[in-house]
Amino acid sequence: MVRASQLLHSQREPAATRPAATVLLLRDSAQGVQVLMTRRSPSASFAPGAYVFPGGGIDAADARAHAVAARRPTQSDDRLTQAIAAIRESFEELGVLLARHRDGRPADAADVAALDRRAPFAAQCERHGLVLAADEVFVLAHWVTDRDLPRRFDVPFLVARMPAGQAPVADEAEQFEPLWVRAADALGRHHAGQFFMIFPTIRTLERLEKFATVDQVLAACASEQPLWTSCPRAGLLNGAEARYMEHESPFGELAMVCPDGQLLHRLEWRVDQPVALLKNLVRLTAPNAGVMTGPGTNTYILGDPDTGYIVVDPGPNDPEHIERVWRASGGDVRLIVCTHSHADHSPGARPLQALCRTRPAILGLPSAPTARPASEFTPDRVAGNGEVLSVSGAGRSHSLKVLHTPGHAANHLCLVLLEDGLLLSGDHILNGSTTVVDPPDGDMTDYLESLDLLTAACTTYAIEFILPAHGYVLGFARQAIATLKSHRLQREGRVIAAMRERPGGTLEDWVELAYADVPPRMWPVAKRSLLAHVQRIEALQLAG
Numbered sequence: 386m387v388r389a390s391q392l393l394h395s396q397r398e399p400a401a402t403r404p405a406a407t408v409l410l411l412r413d414s415a416q417g418v419q420v421l422m423t424r425r426s427p428s429a430s431f432a433p434g435a436y437v438f439p440g441g442g443i444d445a446a447d448a449r450a451h452a453v454a455a456r457r458p459t460q461s462d463d464r465l466t467q468a469i470a471a472i473r474e475s476f477e478e479l480g481v482l483l484a485r486h487r488d489g490r491p492a493d494a495a496d497v498a499a500l501d502r503r504a505p506f507a508a509q510c511e512r513h514g515l516v517l518a519a520d521e522v523f524v525l526a527h528w529v530t531d532r533d534l535p536r537r538f539d540v541p542f543l544v545a546r547m548p549a550g551q552a553p554v555a556d557e558a559e560q561f562e563p564l565w566v567r568a569a570d571a572l573g574r575h576h577a578g579q580f581f582m583i584f585p586t587i588r589t590l591e592r593l594e595k596f597a598t599v600d601q602v603l604a605a606c607a608s609e610q611p612l613w614t615s616c617p618r619a620g621l622l623n624g625a626e627a628r629y630m631e632h633e634s635p636f637g638e639l640a641m642v643c644p645d646g647q648l649l650h651r652l653e654w655r656v657d658q659p660v661a662l663l664k665n666l667v668r669l670t671a672p673n674a675g676v677m678t679g680p681g682t683n684t685y686i687l688g689d690p691d692t693g694y695i696v697v698d699p700g701p702n703d704p705e706h707i708e709r710v711w712r713a714s715g716g717d718v719r720l721i722v723c724t725h726s727h728a729d730h731s732p733g734a735r736p737l738q739a740l741c742r743t744r745p746a747i748l749g750l751p752s753a754p755t756a757r758p759a760s761e762f763t764p765d766r767v768a769g770n771g772e773v774l775s776v777s778g779a780g781r782s783h784s785l786k787v788l789h790t791p792g793h794a795a796n797h798l799c800l801v802l803l804e805d806g807l808l809l810s811g812d813h814i815l816n817g818s819t820t821v822v823d824p825p826d827g828d829m830t831d832y833l834e835s836l837d838l839l840t841a842a843c844t845t846y847a848i849e850f851i852l853p854a855h856g857y858v859l860g861f862a863r864q865a866i867a868t869l870k871s872h873r874l875q876r877e878g879r880v881i882a883a884m885r886e887r888p889g890g891t892l893e894d895w896v897e898l899a900y901a902d903v904p905p906r907m908w909p910v911a912k913r914s915l916l917a918h919v920q921r922i923e924a925l926q927l928a929g
Contacts, residue, residue, distance in 0.1 A: 386847055387641060387805045391663040394647045399532040402539040407440030408471035409525065409589070410481060411599045412547040417567055418596055421553055423479065423560040431536050432583045436571070439478045439560065440540070443470040450507035454517035455485075459609050464541075468519035471543045473506045478560045479553040483522065483545055484515040491518075493550045502556065521545055523606035526592070528585045529616035531628060532646020542589055544606055546599050568594035584617055584628045618643070622652045634817050637860025638662070641850045652857075654680040656706070659713040662858065663805070665689050665783050669710055671700035673729055677910070679817055679855040682729040685809060686714050687802065691779035693719040696745075697800060697809055698854055699733035707733050711740045719776050722785070723749035724811030724854065725797040726762030748774065750789070750796035755825040760794070768798060785809070788842060792832025793820045799839060806847045808839065808862060814869060816856025821910060822917040829873075829917040830924070836870045876900075877927070880918040884928050892916060 389396060410421040420438070427434045447470040454472075456465050475481040480502060484492040492515060500509050510517060522545045530537035553563040568590040574580035575587065582590075592612065596602045605612060617628045618639035626648065629636045635652050642650045642662055651660075656672040665688060670681040682701065688694035694714040699721060700706055710733070711718070718741045723731040726749070734747045749764040756762075768774070768787045775784035785800040793812045800809040812820045813835060822832050842848060843863045851859040851866075859865045876899065883898035884890070892912045899918075900911045922928050 386849060387644075387663065387807070391665050391805060392644070393661055393664060394643060394645075394649055397645045397647070399646050400535055400537045402529060402537045404443040405441060405538040405540040406443055406467045406470040406474065406543060407438050407540055408475055408522065408543045408545055409438050409593070410475065410545055410547045410553075411602060412565065413599050414565075414567075417569075418593065418599055418602065419565040419567055420571075420590070420593065421479070421481075421547065422564060422566055422571065423553075423555055424562045426559055426561065429559065431538075435581050435583050435586070437560075437582070437586055438542070438589075439475045439481075440471060441474045441478070441559075442538075443467065446505065446507060447473060450517070453507050453511045453515075454519040455521075457520045457609075460520065461609070464524060464609065465519055467524070467541050468522035468543060469507070469517055471522055471545075472517050472519065476500070476506060477502050478556050479563055480556075481548065481551055481553055482515075483518045483548060484510055485518055487514055487516060491548055491550075493548075494552070497551060518545075523603055524609065524611050525602070525606055526589060527611040527614040529614075531584075531617045531619055533619050533648045534646075541611065542585070544602055546603070585615075588615070588630060618646065619648050620650045620652045621648070627652065631861070635857050637816070637850055637865075638858035640860045641858050656681060657709070659686065659709070662852075665692075665781075665805075666802075666807075666852075667713055668852075669706070669713055671703060671706045671729070671733075673701055673703070676907075677821070678729055679815070681855070683852070683854050683856075684710055684733075685852060686710065687785070688714075688719070688776045688783050689778075689781065690715060690717070692776040692781055692783055693717045693743075693778065695720045695722060695774060695776055695783070695785060696737065697722045697785075698724055698730045698811065699737045701729050702732040702736055704736065707736045707740065710737055716741055717743070718745045719743065720745050720774055721747045722768065722774065722800065723747065723762065723764065724799065724809070724813075725749070725794040726752040726756060726760045727794060727812065728759045730811070730854065731760075731762045750798055753795035753826060755795055757826065760826070762796070770798075773803070774800075786846075788838060790835035790838060791828065792835045793822055793827055795826050795828070795831075797835075799835075799842075801842060801846050801848065803846060806849055808842065808848045808851045810839070810851050811854050813839070814851055814859070814866065815853045816851075816859050818855075819869065819872060819914075821913050823913040824917050824920055827913070827917055829877075829914075829921040832917075833870060833873060836866055836873075840866050840870075876914075877918050877922065880915060881922055881928050884919070884922065892919070895919070 472483045482492045525544045526542040615630045659667040659669045667686040669684045674681045685697040746765045748768040752762045770789040772787045784803045879899040883895040
């Protein structure tokens with residue numbers, strides 16, 4: 386876990402969440418699934434003027450109304466309470482009644498007219514012999530409001546089919562202008578600036594537009610588990626707030642830099658100045674953005690003025706970048722470490738060393754005979770597997786443990802920042818793409834075994850975040866590694882299938898099958914990892 390003393394921003398307690406429930410009322414149309422939305426009051430305390438789904442806070446009466454609600458055998462008490470709250474809010478806000486008579490007849494417009502939308506809901510239904518159709522309300526998603534907002538809710542997004550024979554009528558107090566809209570149309574109008582929606586609504590509609598019928602939506606929700614759960618995080622991008630879910634690239638970086646939801650971290654990729662991630666950790670991205678390098682190669686500067694600095698991956702031999710690294714460290718570089726010898730990682734080491742008055746040692750693993758000529762590298766000293774490299778001063782230490790991780794390159798290593806539980810992964814783990822494993826210097830079996838080693842390290846050193854050589858900081862470290870390994874093994878399965886479909890084929894024959902989900906312009910690069918898979922499959926006789 387990152388030391389509190391190294392956080393950039395003062396810790397604070399985010400606002401407490403309030404339980405709530407929201408329901409997407411759905412119907413089929415000739416154009417596809419439509420969802421009922423309304424516009425919130427311009428004076429509302431939360432999301433004023435936004436187009437939303439009906440819903441609101443869960444109150445004590447909802448939990449006491451179980452006796453007047455039908456439930457599925459698999460529906461928990463909490464889910465039942467949430468469904469009752471959603472049914473109540475749909476009635477109070479829109480006059481939509483998800484209920485049926487005790488003989489099974491669905492509630493109709495006459496039943497709606499017989500109830501008072503301002504009087505206690507469940508008691509009225511009981512007097513009129515109505516049973517709340519909570520068994521027809523399913524959980525779609527679970528959202529928790531972002532940590533930076535002053536009003537926060539813990540809210541399931543539920544789904545139900547719109548009752549036949551009823552028409553929504555807004556209460557004209559909290560909700561206005563009910564309308565039926567396809568998810569794609571709502572999103573299109575929002576992007577055109579004509580239909581204001583908040584982040585969870587947008588992301589929910591993006592998922593909803595993939596379904597062709599209401600039956601498909603309800604079938605997908607039959608497990609009683611949300612299809613996704615998210616508490617988004619916010620940063621600043623090009624001068625505006627930008628929000629991200631857990632699977633999106635910037636999420637981990639925001640979680641590490643602003644753990645309590647402070648809306649302070651800028652996400653633009655800058656090559657002209659360093660980006661502070663912690664008090665003891667700065668990232669400086671080289672100006673070598675491209676297909677293979679993403680936004681550029683990340684140089685990490687670890688330490689503080691009292692301890693001096695360790696520079697990890699000084700990058701390509703770019704004089705302006707090297708000078709920026711030197712200035713960001715105040716010229717007090719104690720060690721230079723290269724995760725591997727590829728041309729965008731290690732060539733800057735010697736020029737940086739020459740700039741520093743202390744002439745810091747360059748550490749790493751020498752390039753193997755299998756390395757390409759552009760990747761030749763000889764360190765001043767070999768970084769031993771398990772060795773701890775540290776700088777210290779004024780009672781503080783910053784220590785990197787060396788882990789040999791061949792696979793992407795034969796001389797690849799990763800580094801664990803022991804005091805803060807961080808993994809500097811070089812090219813072994815990237816954010817936004819998978820690394821190329823390019824034989825003969827790259828080896829797929831070594832790569833997968835190194836992933837297992839890093840998984841074990843996450844447990845041993847309580848690693849929560851991964852700092853890759855390309856892309857933002859990754860969160861959920863163990864999960865990220867597991868996802869990456871699963872992806873590699875799934876790709877291996879596709880390669881095996883391609884080899885069986887076209888026995889005796891070539892890489893060109895197999896790449897179009899095994900990498901059919903990758904744009905053809907990327908196949909020349911994909912063939913490098915394809916070869917690594919083929920070599921592993923043949924060595925282990927996996928293709929039969």
